[in-house]
Amino acid sequence: MTNPFLLSEFEIRWSLREASKLSEGVDTAIAISTENIEKIINLPDDEVSYQTTFLALEHATDLLDNAWGEASHLSSVCDSEALRAAYNENLGKVSAFYSSLGLNEDLWASLKRFAEKKAEITQLTAIQQRHVAETSEDFISAGIDLPKEEKERIREINAELSELTKTFSEKVLDSTNAWELILDDASLLAGVPQSHQAALQQDVKNKNPDNKDLWRISAQATSYRPVLMNAENEALREKVWRGICTVGSIAPYDTSDEIRKILVLRQEKAKLLGKDNFADLVTKRRMTGSGAKALHFVEDLHQKIHAQFLQENEALLAYKNQEGFASTPSSSLEPWNVAYWSEHHRKAAYNFDDESLRPYFAVDQVMKGMFELCSELFAVSFKEKSTQFLSTPDETPESDKIEVWHEDVKFYEIYDEKTKAHLGSFYADWHPRESKRGGAWMNQLRVGSPAEGIKHLGLIVGNMTKPVGDQPALLTHEEVETIFHEFGHLLHLLLSEVPIPSLAGTNVSWDFVELPSQLMENFCWNRKTLDTFAKHHETGEPIPDELFDKMLKARNYRSATNCMRQLGFSKLDLELHSNANLDLSMDLDALDQSLVGDYKIPLSEPSPTILRQFGHLFSDATGYAAGYYSYKWAEVLDADAFTKFEENGVLSPSIGLEFRKEILSQGNAHPANELFKNFRGRDPELLALLKRSGLNN
Numbered sequence: 001m002t003n004p005f006l007l008s009e010f011e012i013r014w015s016l017r018e019a020s021k022l023s024e025g026v027d028t029a030i031a032i033s034t035e036n037i038e039k040i041i042n043l044p045d046d047e048v049s050y051q052t053t054f055l056a057l058e059h060a061t062d063l064l065d066n067a068w069g070e071a072s073h074l075s076s077v078c079d080s081e082a083l084r085a086a087y088n089e090n091l092g093k094v095s096a097f098y099s100s101l102g103l104n105e106d107l108w109a110s111l112k113r114f115a116e117k118k119a120e121i122t123q124l125t126a127i128q129q130r131h132v133a134e135t136s137e138d139f140i141s142a143g144i145d146l147p148k149e150e151k152e153r154i155r156e157i158n159a160e161l162s163e164l165t166k167t168f169s170e171k172v173l174d175s176t177n178a179w180e181l182i183l184d185d186a187s188l189l190a191g192v193p194q195s196h197q198a199a200l201q202q203d204v205k206n207k208n209p210d211n212k213d214l215w216r217i218s219a220q221a222t223s224y225r226p227v228l229m230n231a232e233n234e235a236l237r238e239k240v241w242r243g244i245c246t247v248g249s250i251a252p253y254d255t256s257d258e259i260r261k262i263l264v265l266r267q268e269k270a271k272l273l274g275k276d277n278f279a280d281l282v283t284k285r286r287m288t289g290s291g292a293k294a295l296h297f298v299e300d301l302h303q304k305i306h307a308q309f310l311q312e313n314e315a316l317l318a319y320k321n322q323e324g325f326a327s328t329p330s331s332s333l334e335p336w337n338v339a340y341w342s343e344h345h346r347k348a349a350y351n352f353d354d355e356s357l358r359p360y361f362a363v364d365q366v367m368k369g370m371f372e373l374c375s376e377l378f379a380v381s382f383k384e385k386s387t388q389f390l391s392t393p394d395e396t397p398e399s400d401k402i403e404v405w406h407e408d409v410k411f412y413e414i415y416d417e418k419t420k421a422h423l424g425s426f427y428a429d430w431h432p433r434e435s436k437r438g439g440a441w442m443n444q445l446r447v448g449s450p451a452e453g454i455k456h457l458g459l460i461v462g463n464m465t466k467p468v469g470d471q472p473a474l475l476t477h478e479e480v481e482t483i484f485h486e487f488g489h490l491l492h493l494l495l496s497e498v499p500i501p502s503l504a505g506t507n508v509s510w511d512f513v514e515l516p517s518q519l520m521e522n523f524c525w526n527r528k529t530l531d532t533f534a535k536h537h538e539t540g541e542p543i544p545d546e547l548f549d550k551m552l553k554a555r556n557y558r559s560a561t562n563c564m565r566q567l568g569f570s571k572l573d574l575e576l577h578s579n580a581n582l583d584l585s586m587d588l589d590a591l592d593q594s595l596v597g598d599y600k601i602p603l604s605e606p607s608p609t610i611l612r613q614f615g616h617l618f619s620d621a622t623g624y625a626a627g628y629y630s631y632k633w634a635e636v637l638d639a640d641a642f643t644k645f646e647e648n649g650v651l652s653p654s655i656g657l658e659f660r661k662e663i664l665s666q667g668n669a670h671p672a673n674e675l676f677k678n679f680r681g682r683d684p685e686l687l688a689l690l691k692r693s694g695l696n697n
Contacts, residue, residue, distance in 0.1 A: 003028060004393075005067040010425070010446065010457060012070065013397070014405040015390035019086040022071055026090045029064035030097050036060035041106045045113070050124055053114040054132050057107070058502060061098075068094050069445060077461060078405055079173060079435045088166065095162035095621075096155065102142025103151045111136070127669055131500050134668070137285065143273050150272050157269045161262060161621040168258045169437065169619040172612075175253035176219045177434045179243045183215040183236075191232035193355045198468045199223075219244050220432045222465050222479075228339040241336035248612035255612045260584045262618055266625065267580050278577040279626040287511045287633070287672050291578045294511075294629045298570045301563070301632065301686075302599065305695050308560035313601050316558070319345045332604045346557045352550035358474040362537035363430060363464065365472075366480055369533015370487060371412075373523060377656030378495065378664070379417040385425075387411050406433070414494050416450075424448060424456030424494040430483070431473065432463035439463065439615065440482050442489035442517075447501035456505070458493045460486040472537055477551070480534075481521045488520035489513070491664055498667040505667055510627045512672035514634030515641065516664060522642040525555065526650050556694035561601065563632070563693060568599030569610065570629035573617055577626040588612065639689035641680055 004016035005025025040056050068090075075087045101107065114120070115132055124132070143154045182204070183189065189197050200215040200223065217223055217240055224240050231237050248255045266278040275281040279291025288294040313333075320341040321329040333341065347353055371382040387410060388401040397403055402411040409429045415422055432438070439462075446457035462482055467473040475483075492513075493505035506513050523529040531542045543551070575595045576582065582591070592609035593600075600606070611617070616624040624630065641659070648655045662679040676684060690696035 005029070005070065006063060008063070008066055010455060011402055012445070012457075013393075014074070014403050015393045015395065015397075017070055017074060018393060019080070019082040022067075022083075022086040023090055025067050026064070026071075026094060029067045030093065033061040033064045033097070037101070037104070037107055041104075041110050043110060043113075048110075048113045048117075050114060050120070050128060050132070053111050054128075054135055055500075057111065057135070058131070058500060061101075064094070064097070066446070069443075073443060073445070073459070074405065076441075077429060077436045079437070084170065091162055091166055092159055095159050099142075099155050099158035102139055103144055103146075103155060105144065108139050108144045111139070127498065127500060127503065130669065131503060134503065141273065141281075141285070146272065154269060154272055157265050157272075158621065161265055161269075164258050164262050164265070165618060165620050165623075168255050168262070169615060171253040171255050171258070172248045172615060172619070173437050175247045175250070175613075176438060178253065179219045179246050181217040181240060181243055183217070184213065186213075186215070188233050188236050189215060189227070189231060191230045192227055193230060195355070195358065195468065195471075195474065196226040196230075199466060202466070202468050217243075219247050220438065220463060222432055222463055225339070228336065229343040230340070234337065234340075237340060238334070238336040245608045249608060255618070256588055259588065259611055259618055263576055263582075263584060266577065271580075277580055279574055280578075282510075282577070282622065282626040286509045286627070288629075291574060291626060294626070294633075295571070295574045295578060297633060298567050298574065298629050302567050302571070304690070305560045305563055306598075308695060309564045312558050312561050316341055316345055319348070323348075330604070332602045334604045335607045338601060338603070342558060346554055349557065350550050350554040352547075352554045354476055354478075356547060357477050357534075357543070357551065358465075359536050359538070360534040360543050361475040361477065361480050362472040363475055363483075365535055365537065366475065366483055366533050367410075367428070369535070370484060373529055373532050373651075374487075374491065375417065376651060376653060378491070378660045379653070379657060380423070380495070381415045381417055383413045383415070385411045385413060405429075408433075421450060422455055423450050424458065426457065426490055426494065427459040429459065429461045430464045431466045436461075436463070437615070440486055442486045442493075442506070444493050444505055447493065447496070447504050447507075449499045449501075449504075450497060451499060456494050456496065458490050458505075460490050462486065474537065477524065481524050484520040484524055485517045488517035491520075492516045492667075495660055495664040496667050497665040498669050503668040508668045509672040510624075511630040511633045512637070512675070514630055515637045515676070518631075518634050518638035519641055519659075522638065522645070523650075525552070528649075528651050559693045560695060563695065564599055566632050568596045569614075570632060571599055572596045572609075572611070573624070573628040574626060576617075636686055636689050637676060637684050639692050640684045641676070643688050644680060 003025040004013065004018070004021055006028060007013065007016070036056070037060055040053060040060065043052055071087055071090075075083055115136055121129060121132060143151055146154065186197070189200070197215065200217060201212075203216040203218065203223070204211045204214045217227055224244055227240050228237055247253075270276070270278040270281040273281055275284070277291060279294065283289060283291050283294055288297065317330065317333055320333060320337070323344065324341070375381050386401045387404045388398055389404055389407040389409070390397060404411060404427060406429065408431050409427050411425065411427055413422060413425045442458060442460045444456070444458050446455070448454035448456040450456075460483075462479070464479045464482070465473055465475055489506055496504040498504035501507070527548060530548070534543050535541065572592060572595055584591070588611050589606065589609050592611060593606060616628055618625075645652055645655050659679060663675055666675055673683070687696065
């Protein structure tokens with residue numbers, strides 16, 4: 001076990017995970033996993049038990065899970081030519097191996113030898129019985145009972161989807177890095193906050209320290225969004241907007257072909273597995289139960305807010321025509337002007353500028369305050385560890401430091417306050433770079449079992465505002481919400497008490513997985529909890545009452561429009577994965593408009609479809625495909641759940657411990673509907689979300 005990808009150490013030596021070692025590590029891990037599977041298949045009858053079948057299968061691929069999980073992570077945060085080549089070289093065989101498990105008739109037969117022993121099943125613990133039931137359903141859902149030819153086709157589809165989704169991700173990343181706009185005239189940035197102008201200038205200096213009078217705008221959201229929102233120069237706004245529209249859209253990075261092929265393969269897979277469409281296949285074991293019910297949820301909410309959505313956009317257009325000094329009033333907004341006039345309208349309506357909050361959200365202080373908040377609510381404590389970044393495997397690590405994959409990364413430990421047990425650890429990587437894909441996410445690296453002394457290991461990643469010079473990274477309030485969101489996912493892992501990894505942590509129904517993350521966002525809006533972390537980075541003072549009041553009043557500005565945007569993404573996703581008769585030969589922009597035109601802001605020219613860069617749908621064989629509605633679905637859950645905190649003073653340790661006990665610790669130990677009812681005392685209700693969003697008129 002000398003290959004670094006076969007090391008299962010808890011504190012991972014990232015510098016040893018070289019691209020050149022990946023193939024050997026993967027081949028060995030697959031061989032060992034195969035041996036473990038063969039042992040289960042060849043069990044003598046007198047040795048068949050839960051431990052030798054279902055539990056043995058649970059751990060049969062641990063070595064490969066860890067190796068490939070680490071490689072996949074590095075490809076997301078440290079992309080390089082060598083790593084990309086090695087990853088793609090191994091992707092096919094890894095995908096084929098995992099796909100083969102669910103379609104292995106001999107393995108299924110061996111598992112059934114125990115599953116059919118009804119008397120012995122009743123002697124298992126409740127979690128073991130659920131493990132047997134869920135694993136069995138996994139095999140059935142994978143197509144184990146299909147005829148041989150159809151099973152083989154499922155294998156082929158799974159392999160093709162792995163390749164296509166990886167290619168999609170690479171094209172989006174490469175096209176994001178390919179576009180930039182270099183400015184040599186500071187006057188063009190008039191209106192853009194000075195702090196952001198400094199960040200754009202620092203972006204140039206990072207590549208060439210001698211270039212002091214240039215500014216670089218990239219296709220990273222943290223770079224271009226403040227420009228679209230604030231730059232007074234409309235020509236610049238249009239140029240930036242047209243630039244970011246190129247992501248995933250122009251040769252050689254156009255992802256249209258990959259999208260069409262992915263959709264066709266998903267539909268074929270659904271039909272082979274006995275479902276009319278991919279949405280029904282995906283949702284059958286989720287809270288909604290079917291694609292039709294998920295679509296009804298989206299369309300029902302659309303109907304409830306549509307009138308307010310139209311009113312908001314009419315009001316914005318009227319404001320623009322009044323304040324824009326146009327000789328002829330516009331009948332619609334230009335797409336590059338929506339963010340600009342929305343920001344000006346919001347400032348005028350509430351006398352509130354989101355930039356005024358940045359000084360109170362230094363990233364380290366946000367993390368520190370978030371830890372204190374969670375300590376009080378969930379009876380845990382946190383400890384930051386010293387880290388080191390090694391650029392080559394030949395460098396000697398310091399024994400008292402944790403190795404990380406980039407110098408920006410930090411490492412923390414979490415402990416139970418009552419027992420003082422070390423529950424787990426996690427990495428945090430918050431700032432953008434060209435080798436890192438966009439967005440924010442949480443991942444599980446090691447799913448532990450605290451009762452057995454096995455710690456959890458996870459990570460949270462984002463692309464937030466970078467520090468400039470000696471000044472700390474000062475975040476927008478939206479970025480603070482993102483940190484709390486991803487940390488909610490992380491808590492779902494770190495506080496899991498389920499002893500079976502496949503049922504632990506975030507391994508839950510996909511339309512339930514966002515509940516902990518979105519519930520945590522609520523604490524970014526409450527005065528009492530904000531005061532625990534929102535402190536001026538120079539004075540330590542909390543947000544002034546006047547500024548907080550403005551922030552709260554501005555919260556629901558264009559609330560229906562923001563909600564409609566999410567509903568549009570959800571509707572588009574569900575339509576693509578529900579309607580087997582769609583004409584996929586259509587131009588994707590025209591297809592998008594035909595499906596969700598009623599969900600879009602009326603514009604002078606339509607924005608390109610998000611599909612060509614929609615990683616949630618197309619960067620994974622399944623991912624959020626037919627599941628993007630989960631974000632809005634989980635908002636219903638989190639708004640309703642948070643009312644229980646509000647009814648008890650918000651910062652309530654008793655309710656926090658109840659949430660930890662009934663939700664965070666439980667993973668998939670019970671059905672999601674049951675878990676929610678255990679915490680809330682009833683089924684979820686929509687009213688709390690409508691009230692919070694100001695949409696209950």
